[in-house]
Amino acid sequence: MGNTxxxxxxxxVPTLDEASGITACLERLVGQESIDEIVVVDNGSTDGTREIVAELAALHPKIELLDEPNPGVAHARNLGFDKARGDYLGRIDADTLVAPDWGxxxxxxxxxxxxxxxxxxxSTYHDSPIGVFxxxxxxxxxxxxxxKDQPVGNVHGANMAIRRSAWQQVQExxxxxxxxxxxxxxALCLSKAKLRIDQLPRLRAQISARRRKTPPSVWWQYQVxxxxxxANQGYRVVPFHRAVITGAWLMHTAQWPIYRVWDFNRKRFSLRSGRPRVSPIGD
Known part of the structure; x- marks a missing residue:
């Protein structure tokens, strides 16, 4: 096993009803020597996700399946962070495909x-009709x-890692x-504790663009x-913050008509393309 x-x-890897993509996600992880343990935390799946993970765990000792009954990605993440044995705690979504050298x-x-x-x-997209842009x-x-390699003030939950010591310091x-x-x-908790976050352009992953199917009115609430x-962490919301989310919403709104008719399962345009999803855990 790696990292001896x-x-x-x-x-x-928090999961909720990810049967269609969890195998591809885990296959990207199990072959990497630098990754010693993969903790899948299921948050109440009813589509066969748990059964798929259990079958993979029987083949790959690195994989462990846990259950978190409290709904929400934060609960699932926290259980995984607390139960994992790593000094370094990676965190990705169940529809993330990491690069071969990610670990x-x-x-x-x-x-x-x-x-x-x-x-x-x-992160880029692995299932978008316009991902090339x-x-x-x-x-x-x-x-x-x-x-470039530089300190930043945020982390992308689908493509990040944290030291266990840092997690223990900010968990509460x-x-x-x-x-x-x-x-x-x-990220805000890390920044308040003056703990450094580095952006690594070479830390690559591909994520799903399926959240781009979310109607603009719902997406605006998600941005808010x-x-x-x-504000919840005690910071003052300033015009710059509002400008950022407005720009993100305008970009989403411009792309939404394309994604509205894109079928992510069949990778083709279709008028019957399924319902949107705002976040990996819960809608």
Whole structure:
């Protein structure tokens, strides 16, 4: 097993009704030597997700399946963080496909930078009909030096890792409210504790674009949850924050007509393309 002479890396994967994609997600993790443990925390699936994970766990000793009855991704994440044995705690979504060197990138950076308490990476889409434009925009920002190794104030819950020691330091300050963004909340707690978060452009993952099917009116409320998260941690919401969520909402609204008729299961346009999903855990 990997990491025999260094820190142990555990990856936590919260799940809720992810039968269609959980196998691909876990297959990206089990073959990486740097990943020692994969903790799947099921949050009440009824579509066969648990059975699929249990079958994979029987084949791969790295995988452990846990159940969290309290609804919400924060509860599932917290159980995984607490039960995992890793010194480093990775965190991805159940529809995330990590790069082949994802685990090694986490371990190498945290091993070499003891002052860094958490890392977050760059994510593109694996199932979007227009995902090439996001990838191109990220590439352009990298060439301009706008995306680079640097301290940041947020983490992307679908592509991140944190030291266990940092989690233990901020755990009591985090929230489990479902109307708040758990990853932003965690980042704010880390920042308040003056614990460094590094952005790593080489920490790559592909995520699902399925949340882009969410109607703009619902998406606006989802974005407002970000402002509520900031205020809940005692920070003042300023015009810059409102400008950021307004820009994100306008971008979502412009893309929504395309995703509205995109079938994520069959990877083709269809007038019968299924219901939207706002977040990996709960709607």
């Amino acid at each position: 002479e260094s820190a142990v890396l555990s990856v936590i 090694a990138t986490v371990c190498e950076h945290l091993d070499a930078n003891p002052g860094t308490m958490a890392v977050t990476g760059i 996001l990838a191109a925009a990220i590439g352009a920002q990298e060439r301009l030096g706008l995306i 300050a985090t929230t489990t409210r479902r109307d708040l963004h758990e990853d932003l909340d965690l 949850h970000g402002l509520r998260t900031i």
